[in-house]
Each structure stands twice: as C-alpha cells, then as structure tokens.
Amino acid sequence: METHNLETRKKELIEKIGVFYEKWGMQPVPARIIGLLLVTDKPYLTFDEITTELSVSKSAVSIAVNLLLNTEQIEYITLPGDRKRYFKSRITNWKDMVGSVLDFAKSYSSLFNEILEIRSDKDSEVNRSLNEIILFIEYIEEALPHLISNWEESKG
Amino acid sequence: METHNLETRKKELIEKIGVFYEKWGMQPVPARIIGLLLVTDKPYLTFDEITTELSVSKSAVSIAVNLLLNTEQIEYITLPGDRKRYFKSRITNWKDMVGSVLDFAKSYSSLFNEILEIRSDKDSEVNRSLNEIILFIEYIEEALPHLISNWEESKG
DNA sequence: TTTTTAGTTTATAAAATTATGAACTAAGTT
DNA sequence: AACTTAGTTCATAATTTTATAAACTAAAAA
Numbered sequence: 140m141e142t143h144n145l146e147t148r149k150k151e152l153i154e155k156i157g158v159f160y161e162k163w164g165m166q167p168v169p170a171r172i173i174g175l176l177l178v179t180d181k182p183y184l185t186f187d188e189i190t191t192e193l194s195v196s197k198s199a200v201s202i203a204v205n206l207l208l209n210t211e212q213i214e215y216i217t218l219p220g221d222r223k224r225y226f227k228s229r230i231t232n233w234k235d236m237v238g239s240v241l242d243f244a245k246s247y248s249s250l251f252n253e254i255l256e257i258r259s260d261k262d263s264e265v266n267r268s269l270n271e272i273i274l275f276i277e278y279i280e281e282a283l284p285h286l287i288s289n290w291e292e293s294k295g
Numbered sequence: 296m297e298t299h300n301l302e303t304r305k306k307e308l309i310e311k312i313g314v315f316y317e318k319w320g321m322q323p324v325p326a327r328i329i330g331l332l333l334v335t336d337k338p339y340l341t342f343d344e345i346t347t348e349l350s351v352s353k354s355a356v357s358i359a360v361n362l363l364l365n366t367e368q369i370e371y372i373t374l375p376g377d378r379k380r381y382f383k384s385r386i387t388n389w390k391d392m393v394g395s396v397l398d399f400a401k402s403y404s405s406l407f408n409e410i411l412e413i414r415s416d417k418d419s420e421v422n423r424s425l426n427e428i429i430l431f432i433e434y435i436e437e438a439l440p441h442l443i444s445n446w447e448e449s450k451g
Numbered sequence: 452t453t454t455t456t457a458g459t460t461t462a463t464a465a466a467a468t469t470a471t472g473a474a475c476t477a478a479g480t481t
Numbered sequence: 482a483a484c485t486t487a488g489t490t491c492a493t494a495a496t497t498t499t500a501t502a503a504a505c506t507a508a509a510a511a
Contacts (some may be wrong), residue, residue, distance in 0.1 A: 152413055158408055164320035166469070178426075180416040186488065189427075191491060196471050201489055222479070231424045250315055257308055260336040267389045269333075278446050288432050324497070342458065352501050357459055378457060378508070 145192055149178045153193075168195055168203040169212075176213060176228040183216065183225035211235070237287065241280060248276045301348055305334045309349075319365065324359040325349055332384040333371060339381035367373075367391070393443065397436060404432045 147151075156174030161167060171193050176184060184192070190200045204226065207213040215224040245264075251269045258266060301309075312330030317323060332340060340348070346356045354450050360382065363369040367388075371380040407425045414422060 147407060147414055149307060156406060156410070157404075162320075164318075177410050180414060180419070196470080196489070199470055199491080201335065227371070228421065230428075231420050233424055233428050242464080246315075250312060253308060255335050257334060258336060259304055263336070263338065264387050265320065265333065265384065268389055271390050272386075274450065275446060278449070279442070282442055286435070286438055290431060293434070294430065336473070339501080354460080355500055
C-alpha cells in the first residue's frame with residue numbers, strides 16, 4: 140500500500156490541535172490522534188498509519204485508541220477478510236457533544252445543590268448565587284432543544 | 296482570633312469538589328481552595344485560615360491563590376490597618392463564566408476553520424461537520440444574550 | 452532597632468503521568 | 482506446523498507535576 144506522508148503544514152496543525160486539546164486535560168497522544176484524523180484527507184486511517192504518521196510507539200497508540208473509542212471520540216470500521224481496523228473521527232456526530240455539555244452542566248448543578256445543603260448561612264451572597272446558577276442551568280436545559288430545532292429549520 | 300474548625304462532612308465535601316475540579320484539569324490545591332471558599336460559612340477567609348483548614352503548606356497556598364486570582368476565580372478585600380488579605384469565591388460573578396464558555400466555543404471554531412483551510416477533500420463528511428459546527432457556534436453566540444435576558448425577565 | 456506578620460521565592464523531594472521496547476496473544480497465512 | 486499480522490500487556494524509564502521546607506522580603510509593631 141502506498142504510504143503518502145503528510146506535509147509539514149499538516150503536521151504543524153496536528154501539533155496545534157494537540158496542544159489545544161492538551162490544555163483541556165487530554166493526554167498528548169490521544170490529542171494528536173484526534174488532530175491527525177481531522178487533518179488527513181483519507182476517510183480512514185489504520186493503526187499502523189497512526190503510529191507512523193505520529194512517530195509514536197504501538198503501545199502508546201493502543202492505549203490512546205482504546206481511550207478514544209471508550210469516550211466515543213473516534214470509531215472504526217472493518218473490511219471483510221481484513222483484520223485491520225480503519226479509524227475515523229466521530230466529529231460527524233457532533234450533536235451528541237452538545238448533549239454532553241448539558242450533562243456537564245447538570246453535574247455542576249448537583250454539586251452546587253450539595254453545597255447549598257451543607258451551608259448554614261442560608262441567605263448569604265454565595266447561597267443566592269448557587270441558587271441562581273442552578274435555576275439558570277435548568278432554564279438552559281429546557282431551552283436548548285428548541286434552540287437546536289430552530290437552527291435546523293433556519294438552515295433549511 | 297477564634298479558629299473554628301470545619302466539621303468532617305464539610306471537609307469531605309471540599310474533597311469531593313476538589314476531585315470534581317481536578318477532573319477538569321485543575322490542580323489539587325487550587326481545586327480545594329475553591330471548595331473551601333464555597334463550603335465555609337465565613338464571608339471571607341485569610342491566607343492562614345486556608346493553610347490550616349486544608350493542611351497545606353504556605354508556598355502551595357501562595358501559588359494556588361495567585362493562580363486563582365489571575366484566572367478571576369477568587370478575589371480578596373483588605374481592611375484598614377490590616378495587612379492580611381480576605382479571600383472569597385467569585386462565584387457571585389457567575390454570569391462572566393457564561394461569557395467564557397462562549398470564548399471557549401469561539402476558540403474551537405477558529406481551530407476548526409484552520410482545519411477546513413488545510414483539507415483538500417472539500418466535500419467530505421468531515422468538512423461538512425466542521426462547517427456545521429462553526430455555523431452552530433455562531434448561531435449560539437447570537438442567541439445567548441437573548442436567552443439570558445429572557446431568563447432575567449422570567450424570574451422577575 | 453529588633454521583632455513579628457504576611458506572605459513570596461527557590462531548591463529539592465515525592466508522586467503521578469506518559470512513552471517506550473520487549474514479550475506476549477490470538478487469529479489468519481503459507 | 483511455522484510464520485506473519487495486528488495488535489495488547491507489562492516492566493521500566495523519562496518527564497512533568499505537585500508539594501514541601503527553608504530562606505527570604507517588605508511592611509508594620511514593639
């Protein structure tokens with residue numbers, strides 16, 4: 140199989156994407172795999188292509204790929220009579236991401252509820268703010284589906 | 296000054312808050328300071344109260360407190376004729392946080408624009424998704440101020 | 452002027468994370 | 482049956498992060 144190397148500019152962008160995701164707590168190798176799968180023009184990359192394009196050990200790729208599969212950030216297909224897995228980014232399922240932002244907001248909300256319960260100074264500034272945030276998150280939770288469907292409509 | 300120790304349940308909640316923030320990439324000590332300032336009933340805590348409540352060294356508190364001040368997550372007041380700083384959580388300014396969520400979305404958007412520019416396969420699935428995400432973020436950016444003002448109204 | 456207070460800075464130690472190579476597995480090929 | 486492929490697992494090494502103690506600073510108090 141012809142192994143066509145990515146050019147320097149693409150490699151640089153992969154590093155940049157890597158740093159971007161690292162800042163949000165992702166590990167270096169998974170972050171660069173995400174970048175690689177977004178930058179490459181090939182619809183799918185194999186395990187081996189990932190190791191060679193990123194110059195990273197098989198073990199690192201193995202661990203990273205499984206992490207990204209578990210967190211549903213990448214997926215793979217297989218071809219009949221071919222043991223290799225063909226990986227691609229799951230960015231096409233980006234609407235799920237919006238849902239996970241909401242899940243994040245809700246986990247915040249339930250933590251804040253716990254804080255409210257333990258505080259005895261019931262009418263402090265902090266209590267008022269925590270209450271407001273909890274209510275605002277509920278409001279967003281309700282409004283978001285409408286927002287999305289409005290957007291879907293607006294773009295036809 | 297009377298030093299009233301926090302009870303076990305509050306200490307446990309501070310650890311839980313700490314772990315919550317750590318999962319989002321925050322360092323342990325800053326994460327626990329955020330928790331402490333949310334859980335305590337005192338309106339303000341001094342540097343020294345933070346070190347003793349969290350059983351953490353002065354240097355760790357010094358570094359953490361400055362990090363949290365720089366990222367505008369806490370603030371402090373001073374009292375006349377008193378060299379101590381009195382720290383509190385900036386959670387009361389939570390509406391600014393909503394703005395920073397948007398900033399985050401915009402930084403995502405500009406990264407995705409860079410990816411689009413470098414890709415040659417202009418009508419792939421990935422290109423369509425990246426484009427959609429960029430447009431959706433623009434839409435949210437426009438819609439959010441209205442959403443907030445509607446909420447402000449609805450709660451009177 | 453000396454001491455105390457309220458921190459900051461720095462060198463170092465301890466712990467956790469990350470990456471690697473080598474050995475291994477399990478399926479498919481020759 | 483031996484070999485190759487497509488990975489996985491594990492022990493170890495390298496790097497980074499985090500925390501500490503101790504020395505330091507700058508202002509205020511005694």
